[in-house]
Amino acid sequence: MTRAHSLTAVTAALRNTWRGLTSMRTALVLLFLLALGALPGALLPQYSLNPQRVRTYQAQHPTLAPILDRLGFFEVFASPWFAAIYLLLFVSLVGCVVPRSVEYARQLRRTPVATPRNLDRLPHHARARCDAATEQVLTATRRALRGWRIAERAEPDGARTLSAERGYLREAGNLVFHIALLGLLVSFAIGKLVGYEGQVIVLANGSQFCNSGPLAYDSFRPGQDVDGTALTPFCVRVEKFTPTYLSTGQAKQFRATIAYQGPNDLSSGTWHPYQLEVNNPLRIGGTRMYLIGHGYAPRFTVTFPDGQQRSGVVQWRPVDNATLLSEGTTKFDPPGMTDAALRRTRQLAITGLFAPTAVFRGSLLSSAFPDLLDPAVAIEVFQGDLGNSSGRSQSIFSIDQSMVDSGRLKEVARQDLRPGEQLTLPDRTVVRFDGVTRFVSLQVSYDPAQHWALGFAVLVLGGLGLSLAVKRRRLWVRVTPAGPAGTVVELGGLARTEAAGYGEEFDRIAAELLPPEQAGEGEEGRVSDADQPGAGVL
Amino acid sequence: MPINPVLASYSDLAYGTALVLYLFAMVLHAGEYAAGRVPVTAAGGRITAQGTGSVATLPPPTNVTEGGVTDGAPSRSKAERIGRSAVALTGLAVLVHASSLALRGAAIGRVPWANMYEFTSAVCFVAVAGWLVVLYRQRNAPEGSASPAGPAPLRRLGVFVLLPIVVLMFLGGTVLYAQATPLIPALSSYWITIHVSAAATATGILLVSGVASVLYLLGTGGSTRIAARLPASTSLDRLAYRTAVLALPIWTFAIITGAIWAEAAWGRYWGWDPKETCALVAWVVYAGYLHARATAGWRGPRAAWINVGGFGMMLFNLFFVNIVVAGLHSYAGI
Numbered sequence A: 001m002t003r004a005h006s007l008t009a010v011t012a013a014l015r016n017t018w019r020g021l022t023s024m025r026t027a028l029v030l031l032f033l034l035a036l037g038a039l040p041g042a043l044l045p046q047y048s049l050n051p052q053r054v055r056t057y058q059a060q061h062p063t064l065a066p067i068l069d070r071l072g073f074f075e076v077f078a079s080p081w082f083a084a085i086y087l088l089l090f091v092s093l094v095g096c097v098v099p100r101s102v103e104y105a106r107q108l109r110r111t112p113v114a115t116p117r118n119l120d121r122l123p124h125h126a127r128a129r130c131d132a133a134t135e136q137v138l139t140a141t142r143r144a145l146r147g148w149r150i151a152e153r154a155e156p157d158g159a160r161t162l163s164a165e166r167g168y169l170r171e172a173g174n175l176v177f178h179i180a181l182l183g184l185l186v187s188f189a190i191g192k193l194v195g196y197e198g199q200v201i202v203l204a205n206g207s208q209f210c211n212s213g214p215l216a217y218d219s220f221r222p223g224q225d226v227d228g229t230a231l232t233p234f235c236v237r238v239e240k241f242t243p244t245y246l247s248t249g250q251a252k253q254f255r256a257t258i259a260y261q262g263p264n265d266l267s268s269g270t271w272h273p274y275q276l277e278v279n280n281p282l283r284i285g286g287t288r289m290y291l292i293g294h295g296y297a298p299r300f301t302v303t304f305p306d307g308q309q310r311s312g313v314v315q316w317r318p319v320d321n322a323t324l325l326s327e328g329t330t331k332f333d334p335p336g337m338t339d340a341a342l343r344r345t346r347q348l349a350i351t352g353l354f355a356p357t358a359v360f361r362g363s364l365l366s367s368a369f370p371d372l373l374d375p376a377v378a379i380e381v382f383q384g385d386l387g388n389s390s391g392r393s394q395s396i397f398s399i400d401q402s403m404v405d406s407g408r409l410k411e412v413a414r415q416d417l418r419p420g421e422q423l424t425l426p427d428r429t430v431v432r433f434d435g436v437t438r439f440v441s442l443q444v445s446y447d448p449a450q451h452w453a454l455g456f457a458v459l460v461l462g463g464l465g466l467s468l469a470v471k472r473r474r475l476w477v478r479v480t481p482a483g484p485a486g487t488v489v490e491l492g493g494l495a496r497t498e499a500a501g502y503g504e505e506f507d508r509i510a511a512e513l514l515p516p517e518q519a520g521e522g523e524e525g526r527v528s529d530a531d532q533p534g535a536g537v538l
Numbered sequence B: 001m002p003i004n005p006v007l008a009s010y011s012d013l014a015y016g017t018a019l020v021l022y023l024f025a026m027v028l029h030a031g032e033y034a035a036g037r038v039p040v041t042a043a044g045g046r047i048t049a050q051g052t053g054s055v056a057t058l059p060p061p062t063n064v065t066e067g068g069v070t071d072g073a074p075s076r077s078k079a080e081r082i083g084r085s086a087v088a089l090t091g092l093a094v095l096v097h098a099s100s101l102a103l104r105g106a107a108i109g110r111v112p113w114a115n116m117y118e119f120t121s122a123v124c125f126v127a128v129a130g131w132l133v134v135l136y137r138q139r140n141a142p143e144g145s146a147s148p149a150g151p152a153p154l155r156r157l158g159v160f161v162l163l164p165i166v167v168l169m170f171l172g173g174t175v176l177y178a179q180a181t182p183l184i185p186a187l188s189s190y191w192i193t194i195h196v197s198a199a200a201t202a203t204g205i206l207l208v209s210g211v212a213s214v215l216y217l218l219g220t221g222g223s224t225r226i227a228a229r230l231p232a233s234t235s236l237d238r239l240a241y242r243t244a245v246l247a248l249p250i251w252t253f254a255i256i257t258g259a260i261w262a263e264a265a266w267g268r269y270w271g272w273d274p275k276e277t278c279a280l281v282a283w284v285v286y287a288g289y290l291h292a293r294a295t296a297g298w299r300g301p302r303a304a305w306i307n308v309g310g311f312g313m314m315l316f317n318l319f320f321v322n323i324v325v326a327g328l329h330s331y332a333g334i
């Protein structure tokens, strides 16, 4: 094989691949692959949505889970194979849309095709004798076909024909639909690239949060192009959180009373009041802030044996969303201790349950209602080494169990407390439960491409509507002189796309043009839709 | 907005009444179906060519008189009479059903489709109302476009349309039933009216479409005994297609408005939440259905299978995703 040969072989192969890829059938198969590929993303827990549930699932399925994990089934929408499917679909879409747009532009300039010889072979057909002269019939036809694109021709035997075509908007709609779909995909990708999402918990007691950088957040998910140095600067201060509940415990309204400073207010120090609610985010430029959760932070004051006091307010996490029974840990370092080794024997952790409306089942604390009606805590106090200098990351909601197991952290007391009550540890340290502060959990989102996505989505819908509602159809009329003053008028019709519904329109036009009393020779003269027994349904 | 328990209980009563009426109408339709036997010889003309890529051509269905009454007597056959009363009963049921929805809406002061019970009820209502529109339009179809025998009577499908309705409404009234309550904060938004109404409308219409495709598959599946009693398969195919074409833009609208709402409620317009994902998958399947109808070799049974799969996806999304899979939509509750 010569080099030239192999080159043509390669180009031929490439051309065939391209053709195959851009064919309708391939697009169909890719569409189904996309649907199929998305399904595990909906059915299996996903890291991006809820990493906790992924770990639970992995613990429950020790053999299957590692395989699924390797295949990316817990991160479907970030997996290479899912990307491969939609990139192929993307290419297929481009390959399909570009030539069709060119072809459409060409068609727009073309006149309707010449009248076929045998109109009676068409799916829609009608024929009748008219008393009117040729010119008259043609004028009437032109009037009846207003809005159609028309070309008139004369035939050698003296007959005059009129070709009409309508419904060009169908292709336009269809092209808009497909192109907008591409636009939507690109907008989505751009949003993922340059956008970010961060979550932070703020106490609803006048505490502040400033969007100064990723470190200000409890969790921060940047797009690939976000380094966190250029976040829109703004600050919020959460004054108050007010939930409203029905007597059944069902929530009715959540409202956070906040004040904020936009980028231009930071120097002047102006604060603007705002009511942050679910479904009503704060929008500052393109950055939005949402109220996505709330809960309680019990407040403890510890009086150490030397008389020094320390207070701690840390959010505890709801374990039951219906009653807001919460669990958590509030940790203290003994004050004024410079010796690290000694300090590590005197650290303190208050851990346990908090109930906004306490009920005791036996000695077990639970909550009867999500609102703050009758709060109580059931706590265990640990003393010793919290292990937070071990370099391992610590949960803010719990103590390090390995420290307890190794005996370096010991339980020294447990008790149920109401606000104002206190307990005394063996070393005379006093732990008081002062009360409780509400916290809100806020999300900040930034996606500069979302308006583009919306625009393209509207175009997708509009294009889809047009391409499904408009029918591309053709109609031909042949007027043949017959006798001294009469003519024979023959109509033929063909729907170029889905034929549904064209029969009725054709019949209407035929009825307008052909005289009823001479409606053709016999039954079949006017029946146009014999091949469609269901025509007229709908 | 306080709940009005009296109106809510009337709504429940109307719901139960509508369900019973649907059941009766279904039984009547079953009687019509059984009585409307068609000689098997006529079946040959009823199954049309498909998948040839051209418009199917066939002789108009042989003029078969319903119920075997062949003496040309003007009196309506028994099957015809049963069928008509079944439709009348369905009409009555749909009115009662509408009043159930209206009363519930009045009781809670908002659109009555915010949980699975309410949503299922709305879907069934749209499906039956849509079905009656189909029947009405067939009856009023211009004479000229019908074959001499009159269009094949779609009415005879009534039993198959009402069957899923009765099952869904029964499930809705028992397993899924939820007391009338005010909305939780996450749902307090005018978007619920827009987004969920669109979703319910599209789902209801697609139910009719799905039934038509199932029957189409039964009719072309080789059993002439079944086929003989069904309307011509072209009618079924056409019904399935035209309802799907109507529903797909509405479904698209439901997804887009859902995304707009999600931007305001959840902080992002698209986040691969299970319900979002399944809605998209169903959308893709229906897009595939329409593409298949335009692709040589995919028309006919293959396309019909896709349509059935699409509706399966809708049901899956409604029941499995709401009940089994935990997602942001889960608050919708049972």
Ligand code: HEM
Residues within 6 Å of the ligand: B113, B114, B115, B116, B119, B186, B187, B192, B195, B196, B199, B200, B254, B255, B257, B258, B259, B260, B261, B262, B263, B265, B266, B269, B270, B275, B276, B277, B279, B280, B314, B317, B318, B319, B322, B329, B332, B333
């Ligand atoms: C991209 C975003 C969204 C998509 C694609 C979407 C999709 C859907 C779909 C397909 C349904 C039809 C019912 C079903 O099959 O179960 C539905 C119903 C519903 N959606 Fe959405 N949705 C979105 C966002 C939202 C948001 C943000 C909310 C409210 C905060 C919401 C609330 C509801 C409710 C209340 C129902 C009806 C009740 C039910 O299904 O039980 N949706 N949604």
